[in-house]
Amino acid sequence: MESSRTNEKIDEVPALTRHEQLFRLPGLERNVLAASAAVFLLFLGEELWKKFLPRYLEVLGAGAVTIGLFGTAKDFFDAIYQYPGGWLADRLGRRRAFLLFIAIASLGYLIYLFSPSWPFVFVGLAFVMAWSSMASPAIFAIIGDALPKEQRAMGFTIQSFLKRIPMAVAPIIGGVLIAKMGVVSGVKIGLAITLALAALTIFVVKAVNVPIVVSAPVNIAGVWRSFHHALKRLLISDIIIRICEGLADVFVILYVMHVLNLSAAQYGLLVAIQMTTSMLVYLLAGRIADRIGRKPFVIATFICFALFPISIALASGFASLVVAFVIGGLREIGEPSRKAMIVDFAEPHLRARTVGLYYLIRSLTITPAAAIGGLLWKVAPEVPFVIAGVVGIIGVIVFTATVEERYAS
Numbered sequence: 001m002e003s004s005r006t007n008e009k010i011d012e013v014p015a016l017t018r019h020e021q022l023f024r025l026p027g028l029e030r031n032v033l034a035a036s037a038a039v040f041l042l043f044l045g046e047e048l049w050k051k052f053l054p055r056y057l058e059v060l061g062a063g064a065v066t067i068g069l070f071g072t073a074k075d076f077f078d079a080i081y082q083y084p085g086g087w088l089a090d091r092l093g094r095r096r097a098f099l100l101f102i103a104i105a106s107l108g109y110l111i112y113l114f115s116p117s118w119p120f121v122f123v124g125l126a127f128v129m130a131w132s133s134m135a136s137p138a139i140f141a142i143i144g145d146a147l148p149k150e151q152r153a154m155g156f157t158i159q160s161f162l163k164r165i166p167m168a169v170a171p172i173i174g175g176v177l178i179a180k181m182g183v184v185s186g187v188k189i190g191l192a193i194t195l196a197l198a199a200l201t202i203f204v205v206k207a208v209n210v211p212i213v214v215s216a217p218v219n220i221a222g223v224w225r226s227f228h229h230a231l232k233r234l235l236i237s238d239i240i241i242r243i244c245e246g247l248a249d250v251f252v253i254l255y256v257m258h259v260l261n262l263s264a265a266q267y268g269l270l271v272a273i274q275m276t277t278s279m280l281v282y283l284l285a286g287r288i289a290d291r292i293g294r295k296p297f298v299i300a301t302f303i304c305f306a307l308f309p310i311s312i313a314l315a316s317g318f319a320s321l322v323v324a325f326v327i328g329g330l331r332e333i334g335e336p337s338r339k340a341m342i343v344d345f346a347e348p349h350l351r352a353r354t355v356g357l358y359y360l361i362r363s364l365t366i367t368p369a370a371a372i373g374g375l376l377w378k379v380a381p382e383v384p385f386v387i388a389g390v391v392g393i394i395g396v397i398v399f400t401a402t403v404e405e406r407y408a409s
Contacts, residue, residue, distance in 0.1 A: 029146040029147060029155075030207065030209075031094070031142050031145070031146050031207075031208050031209065031210050032142060032143055032146050032147065032155055032158065032159065033207075034204060034205065034207035034208045035094075035098075035138075035139050035142045035143075035159070035205075035208060036158060036159040036162045036163070037162070037204045038098060038102075038135075038201050038204050038205050038208075039135075039139065039159065039162065039163050040162045040163060040165065040166060041197045041198075041200055041201045041204060042102070042105070042131055042194070042197060042198060042201055043163055043166040043167060043170070044166035044169075044170055044197055045166075045170075045190070045191075045193050045194030045195075045196075045197040045198065046132075046170075046194055047166050047167050047169075047170035047171055047174065048170045048171075048173060048174040048177070048189075048190030048191075048193060048194065049112075049174055049186075049187040049190035049191060049194075051171050051174070051253060051267070051268070051271055052174060052175075052178060052183065052186070052187060052253065052264065053070070053121070053187075054067050054070070054250050054251070054253050054254055055178075055183055055253055055254070055257065055264070056121070056183055056184070056187045057070055057118050057121055058254075059183045059184055060115065060117050060118040060121065060184075061117060061118050062118040064251075064254070064374050064377050064378060065371075065374045065375070065378070066118065066374075067250060067251075067254070067374065068250065068251075068370050068371045068372075068373055068374020068375070068377065069370070069371050069374065070121070070122065070125070070250065070370075071246065071249065071250035071369075071370025071371070071373070071374075072367055072368060072369070072370040072371040073122060073125055074125060074129065074250075074370070075246060075363050075366055075367040075369065075370060076363075076364070076367045077125060077126060077129040077133060078129060078132070078133045078359070078363040079359070079360055079361075079362070079363030079364035079365075079366075079367060080360065080363075080364065081129055081130060081133035081134045082133055082134070082136065082137060082355075082356040082357070082358075082359035082360040082363060083137075083220065083353065083356040083357050083359075083360040084134065084356070085097070085101070085130075085133060085134030085135060085136065085137050085138065085352075085356055086137035086138070086141070086352035086353040086354070086355055086356025086357065087352075087353055087356065088100065088134070088138075089137055089138035089141055089352035089356075090141075090349075090350070090351070090352045090353055093210065094138045094141065094142055094145075094208050094210045094352075095205060095206065095208040095209065095210070097134075097135075097138050098135060098138060098205040098208060099202060099205055101130045101131050101134045101135045101138075102131060102198055102201055102202060102205065104127050104130035104131075104134075105127060105128050105129075105130045105131035105132075105198065106195060106198045107127045108124045108125065108126070108127025108128030108129070108130070109124075109128065109191050109194050109195050109198065110124075110195070111123055111124030111127060112124040112128065112187075112191050113188055113191040113192065113195075133359075133363075136355065136356075136359060137352040137353070137355040137356040137359070138352055139159065140339065140342065140343055140351070140352070140355040141210075141343075141351040141352035141355060142208070142210055143155045143156060143159065143339075143343060144343040144346065144348070144351045145210050145348075145351065146210070149340075149344055152339075152340040152343055152344065153294065153336045153337050153339075153340040154336070155336075155340075156335070156336035156339045156340055157282050157285070157336040160278075160282055160332065160335060160336055161279055161282045164275045164278045164279045164282070164332070165275075165279065167271070167275040167278075168271075168272045168274075168275030168276045168278075168279065169272065171267075171268040171271035171272055171275075172265075172268040172269055172271075172272045173268075174186065174187075174190050174268055175263075175264045175265040175266070175267060175268025175269070176265055176268070177189055177190060178264040178265075179263060179264050179265045183264075186264075218350060218353070220353075220357060223350055223353045223354060223357050224357060226346075226347050226350055226354065227345070227354070227357075227358075228345040230341075230345065230403055230404065231341070231342065231345040231358070233399075233402040233403050234298075234338070234341060234342070234399070234403055235358060235361060235362060236398060236402070237302070237395050237396075237398040237399030237402065237403065238338070238362055238395075238399075239361075239362050239365045239366060240391060240392075240394055240395030240398055241302050241305045241306075241392060241395035241396075241399075242362060242363075242366045242369075243365075243366045243369045243388075243391050243395075244305055244306060244309065244388045244389070244391040244392035244395060245305060245366075245369075245388070245392075246366045246369030246370050246373065247309070247369050247370070247372060247373040247376070247384045247385075247387055247388040247391065248309040248312070248373055248384045248385045248388040249370070249373075250370050250373070251373060251374075251377055251381070251384055251385075252312060253267055254377075254381075255312060255381055255385070256270065256312075256321065258381075259381050260315065260316070260317060260318075260321065262318060262321070266318060270318075270321055270322065270325045271325070273322055273325050273326060273329070274325040274326070274328045274329040275329065276329065277325075277326050277328075277329025277330060278329040278330075278331075278332040278333075280329075281329070281330060281332065281333045282332065282333075282336065285297055285333045285334065285336065285337070294334070294337035294338070294340060294341055295337075295403065296334075297333055297334035297336075297337040298334040298337050298338050298341075298399065298403075299334070299396065299399065299400055300330070300333050300334050301330075301331055301332065301333050301334030301335060301337075301338065302334070302392065302395055302396045302399055303392075303396050304327055304328070304330040304331040304333070305331050305392045305395070306389050306390075306391075306392025306393045306395070306396060307327050307389065307392075308324065308327050308328045308331060309384075309385040309386070309388035309389050309392070310385065310386065310388075310389035311323060311324035311327050312324050312385050313382045313385035313386050313389075342354070342355060342358055343355070372384075373388075
């Protein structure tokens, strides 16, 4: 409430300098900027090798089913780490939790770096996921803490925009490294760079300063009871959409390189096209969503989730894959709106735990999807992509029919 009154007063003052106006833009609050910068730095490192991990596993001796199980393991860790991450962020404070997550993830990068065979990569995954999964509730909570409701979609837009810059640039660099140095050496160089960036991120995180909200102890069942019914409906449709993604996601690089015979560098370029598309739509979509409502943007996102795997299966070469990866980029058009909806429905003193529980349920439910995708791949490489598209269409219908517009604004 206090933030709203402050913003109204700011709007009445016409004499702000350009510099002052810049730092009053939604999403440019100090804590949001610090958290976004931390995400930027670690993603800059991770995206050098992250998209190439299925190929890395393959070179280390893993087969298609094992690679599918790796995707399932990733979803499993993503699930079980979310709520503890939220609990730690609420309990320790955002900054101390961030520092802990970076330290754990860095241990995982070291295990990846010195893995002599594919089982070690599974061990490393258990540590690496501490950043991308445990830190997520804290990032959501910082945006919720720092910005009023009418600015949160734009806040998530700024954070997501900064996150996508390395996702657009780094895979190209990673693809070139792999093309010149080989898969193993290229990935290891990327991991060494990631460790250096993790050390730099520690200094950035020290700028985060969000007071801890002291409240009576609440267990996980109490957090679930605090969920608004519209949030539960969003969760159901989101689960269906993420099953769609999970069935095919880890096999995209294998389909592009093995079935369509493209190089690692070409794949990196396709990922860059996808991320650039995301960034182009982010700023406009986030600003409009805060004004006219979030539901149309979430529907558009879910539709693109359904179309992306189908467009991959229909592709015949690089040109058609460009179209497919543009659609993949458009999947992000409603992500700031969806994230803002989650934060809007969360009780302030349970904010990080609400986000953590939401993603715990979502990720745990979709955990088998990648392994099922591996079995479908053995039938024919196109099959997991087609099935994923059908599941995605179901998710679009469920969200459209169950989440009312008044709760998505």
